[in-house]
Amino acid sequence: MKLRGLYAITDSALLADGKLLPYVEAALRGGARLLQYRDKTHDQARRLREAEALRDLCARYDATLIINDDAELAARLGVGLHLGQEDGSLSAARALLGRKAVIGATCHARLDLAETAIAEGASYVAFGRFFDSMTKPGAPGATVELLEQTRARCNVPICAIGGVTLATAPTLIANGASLIAVIHALFSAPSAEDVESRARAFSALFESA
Ligand SMILES: Cc1ncc(COP(=O)(O)OP(=O)(O)O)c(N)n1
Ligand SMILES: Cc1nc(C(=O)O)sc1CCOP(=O)(O)O
Ligand SMILES: [Mg+2]
Numbered sequence: 529m530k531l532r533g534l535y536a537i538t539d540s541a542l543l544a545d546g547k548l549l550p551y552v553e554a555a556l557r558g559g560a561r562l563l564q565y566r567d568k569t570h571d572q573a574r575r576l577r578e579a580e581a582l583r584d585l586c587a588r589y590d591a592t593l594i595i596n597d598d599a600e601l602a603a604r605l606g607v608g609l610h611l612g613q614e615d616g617s618l619s620a621a622r623a624l625l626g627r628k629a630v631i632g633a634t635c636h637a638r639l640d641l642a643e644t645a646i647a648e649g650a651s652y653v654a655f656g657r658f659f660d661s662m663t664k665p666g667a668p669g670a671t672v673e674l675l676e677q678t679r680a681r682c683n684v685p686i687c688a689i690g691g692v693t694l695a696t697a698p699t700l701i702a703n704g705a706s707l708i709a710v711i712h713a714l715f716s717a718p719s720a721e722d723v724e725s726r727a728r729a730f731s732a733l734f735e736s737a
Contacts, residue, residue: 531652531685533561534730535709540567542715549581554720556589558727564610566596583607592630599624622649637670639677646684652707657690662712672703679704694729701733
């Protein structure tokens with residue numbers, strides 16, 4: 529499976545009040561190729577229910593579901609996983625989820641973290657934040673030079689995250705990002721129709737690149 533295109537990430541605040549499934553479906557209709565379930569609560573029953581519903585939706589659109597932080601939930605559903613530097617062992621997650629699972633790793637703004645993640649079995653490496661992020665204001669800053677360096681040295685898809693908008697995504701794609709991970713610029717839309725058209729516009733950037 530090709531890891532390229534729009535990578536939509538859910539947000540509990542933006543997708544409250546029954547918006548999770550309709551807004552995610554709109555993003556998938558608009559062409560999102562990966563969908564990350566990012567839920568920071570500890571309500572395990574609701575997390576399981578929502579993740580199962582998202583897995584079924586992603587299957588209908590031939591998109592890949594990634595669970596943030598929670599290797600056990602990813603294993604239970606047989607889907608992908610994203611791990612940050614504080615979220616547990618990548619090698620252990622690879623052993624748990626198997627060879628084919630998509631596993632991503634947060635590498636902040638550091639090439640050495642990317643090289644380690646790749647050695648431990650990461651399917652893609654994620655750098656960020658690139659721009660001011662409404663969702664995670666304090667994240668360390670990454671640069672387009674880092675994308676170029678990583679592309680020259682590493683052979684896995686590169687994901688760019690953090691404050692990415694329709695205006696800023698083209699530079700990232702031109703400099704080597706094959707996945708653009710977006711929360712606010714996608715899911716802050718006032719309606720599902722707007723989410724779909726934003727997703728379509730992000731996805732179109734990859735056709736012209
Ligand atoms: C695609 C992608 N990139 C980076 C992150 C951030 O992961 P992490 O540093 O573990 O922070 P949280 O998202 O868990 O708050 C991500 N989730 N997805
Ligand atoms: C979850 C996350 N991780 C980041 C990192 O830099 O690792 S930035 C970020 C938030 C991304 O959301 P938005 O598109 O709203 O800025
Ligand atoms: Mg994390």
